[in-house]
Amino acid sequence: MPDTSPSLLASRPxxxxxxxxxxxxxxxxxxxAATRVSADPEARGTLVWLQRELGAATGLPxxxxxxxxxxxxxxxxxxGLGREGYRLIVDDEGAIVIGNDPAGVFYGAQTLRQLLPAAAHRDAPIGDTDWTLPAVGVTDAPRFGWRGLMxxxxxxxxxxREVLRYIDLLALHKLNVLHLHLSDDQGWRVEIRRYPKLTEKASWRTRSQLGNxxxxxxxxxxxxxxGGFYTQDDIRExxxxxxxxxxxxxxxxxxxxxSQAAIHAHPELGEVGEIPVGQRWGIFDExxxxxxxxxxxxxxxxDELLELFPSxxxxxxxxxxxxxxxxxxxxxxxxxxxxxxxDEDELQSWFIRQLDDHLTARGRRLVGWDEILEGGLAPGAxxxxxxxxxGGVAAAKAGHDVVMSPTATSYLDYRQSESDDEPIKVGTLLRVEDVYLAEPVPEGLSEEEAAHVLGAQVNVWTEHIDTPRRLDYMVFPRLSAFAEKVWSAGERDYAEFEPRLLHHLTRLDAAGVEYRPMDGPRPWHTRPGVHGWG
Structure with a gap:
């Protein structure tokens, strides 16, 4: 267990x-009002962020x-702090944040904000608040380099606007990857100027399946x-x-x-001619x-997307x-x-390899779901x-990098209890404690093989999540548990974590996150009569 003071974490966890x-x-x-903030040139971005966020919440300049x-x-x-590491020192004369890199400074500033009352996560002052940072020394660095949400x-x-809000929530939890699933059978969500039909025709559907x-x-x-889609300027923002x-x-x-949506816009892409944008959930032959x-x-x-996404x-x-x-x-x-x-498995692998070659030639790396292993894996994938x-074990043993995202512990659209009140229950039971205690690195890997595990991410599939309120309900507080799993080293004890999480919920309240209460859904969270699966 890391060297952490229980008393301090209990009062300002x-x-x-x-x-x-x-x-x-x-x-x-x-x-x-007299408190001033300074930064060296490399930390300037965090200074601007801190002035904006704490200034708004406290009303201080x-x-x-x-x-x-x-x-x-x-x-x-x-x-000597390590990649993305930081040191935060607070005494009665000041607060110092030292980062190994600009990211480390930013994470140190996030910790500084968490050491203040929960109202530090509001967008405007709410009255008299004691804005005092406790005297403390914090040294910290992440366990994994890939800490993501799909x-x-x-x-x-x-x-x-909701994507931007979720970026802020990821940052609050020191997560560093947002994976956007931009196309599927049921819609194409990003402007491609060379092919305007993708958003004119494929970005909306006439109706949607309700439940299962x-x-x-x-x-x-x-x-x-x-429907809906992001313009290229939206993506840049x-x-x-x-x-x-x-x-x-x-x-x-x-x-x-x-790929039904893309085939609807451009029937020449498919095998059977014109088809509608998908209206049902599932796996289809097209x-x-x-x-x-x-x-x-x-x-x-x-090529158009590479100009928008520098990842x-x-x-x-x-x-x-x-x-x-x-x-x-x-x-x-x-x-x-x-x-x-x-056979056809190798045909799919061949198709993926053509795109891998294209990305490699442009200095990028291909990542795909574990089916890309079938029929042979592209060299740099x-x-x-x-x-x-x-799939992760097989890839790591073959010398390929891996991001762990197994359904049983990583799918935040899965049910959170067996209660009939849970909205549109799908999949298997995935509680906060299940997310928290699952180990990202599979057993049986050698030290060299385990080094190929870049990290982990949780996934939010939205077949049954059609509003921001429902999105918040499914994501939080399980994302908070995941964040600690991929950031913090050492053993994890849910009995120790849960009281800290309960305090952390006051921050989510202040930030306006409509999370699932720990004791179950409220009446407006339920979806009576809508059947799920699993």
Missing amino acids: VIPRPLQVVPGEENGLALT FSSGDEDSEIRLSVDPSA LDTARHFVPK PRPGEEPVFEERPH IVAHAAARHITVIPEIDVPGH VLAVTDEVLEFYRNVI EYFHVGGDECPKTQWKGSGSAQRRIREEGLA TVMSWRGEE
């Missing part, structure tokens, strides 16, 4: 748990000062159009907002399955053709791709013969292991 916390002997630092300022921010790679914007569109049918029953539909908070935004365009023209189309899409990684999906249409397709069978492939841990 920090989530995720820091590596080391040492209480000071002084009275702490009172923040007043936090004027910029010099080296005599009460709050000082600096970057010092020689401090947000499915394809099944139900998530408006830009009971055995023997037909699906029920909400007879209302649903999202990426910039995230970068200022040291979060990388990774785009996903799902191929060669889950897949992309494997012609040169289809590959060129997606290379062009990727090292580009996600190509690769999951749940039925092979039925390829088995009966003349062009697919011809491709198998011409390329000397064994990173595997996101979702069908349990097996």
Whole structure:
């Protein structure tokens, strides 16, 4: 267990748990209208953020000062803190945040804010509040370099303002990857100027399946159009907002399955001609053709997106791709013969490798769901292991980088209790404690193999999440538990974590997050009569 003071964490608990916390002997630092903030050039971004966020919550000006300022921010790679690490020291004369890098300074400032009352997470002052930082010394650094959330914007569109809000919430929890699922059967969510039909035709559907049918029953539909997409300027804003908070935004365009929306806009991409944008949830036979023209189309899409997303990684999906249409397709069978492939599994692998080559030539790295292992893995590909841990284990043993995201412990659309009051229960039971206690690194890996585990992420699929309020309910507080799991080193004890989480909920209250209460849903959270699955 890290060296952490239980008494201090009980009164001002920090989530995720820091590596080391040492209480000071002084009275702490009172923040007043005279409190000044300074930063060296590399920490300037955090200074601006801190002035804006704490200034709004406290009503204090936090004027910029010099080296005599009460709050000082600096970057010092020689401090021995490790990547994204920081040291925070508070006494009655001031507060110092030293980061190994600019990200470390930012995370130190997030900890500083958590040491203040929960009202520090509001957008305006609410009255008399004692804005005193306790005297303390904190030394901290993350366990993993990939600490992510996948947000499915394809099944139900998530408006830009909500994406920006979630970036702030990720930053609060020291998470650093936002994976945006931008295309699927049910919608295409990003502007591609070369192919305007993708947003003119594929960004909306005429109706949406409501819940899942009971055995023997037909699906029920909400007879209302649903749609939306991000303009390229929207994406630039999202990426910039995230970068200022040291979060990388990774785009996903799902191929060669889950492509009904794209095929609707461009029937020449598919095997059977014109089809509607998907209205139902599930896995469908419609897949992309494997012609040169289809590959060129997606290379062009990727090239436009690479200009918008500077991330090292580009996600190509690769999951749940039925092979039925390829088995009966003349062009697919011809491709198998011409390329000397064994079967349709190798055909999918060949398709993915073409995109991997394209990304590699542009200095980027391909990441995909673990089905990209089937038929042979592209040389530079990173595997996101979702069908349990097996895919991640196989990839790590083969020398490939891995992000762990197994469904049983990582799918935040899964049910949170067995109560009938839970809204549209799907999947298996995934409680806060289940998320918290699950170990990201699979057993049985050698030290060298385990080093290929870049980290982990949780996924939020939105078939049954159609409003921001429902999104908050499904994500929180489980995301808070996940954040500690991927940031904090050492053993995890849920009995120790739960009281800190209960205090942390007051911060989420102040930030306006409509999380699921620990004792279950409130009446307005329920979805009477809407059936799930699992």
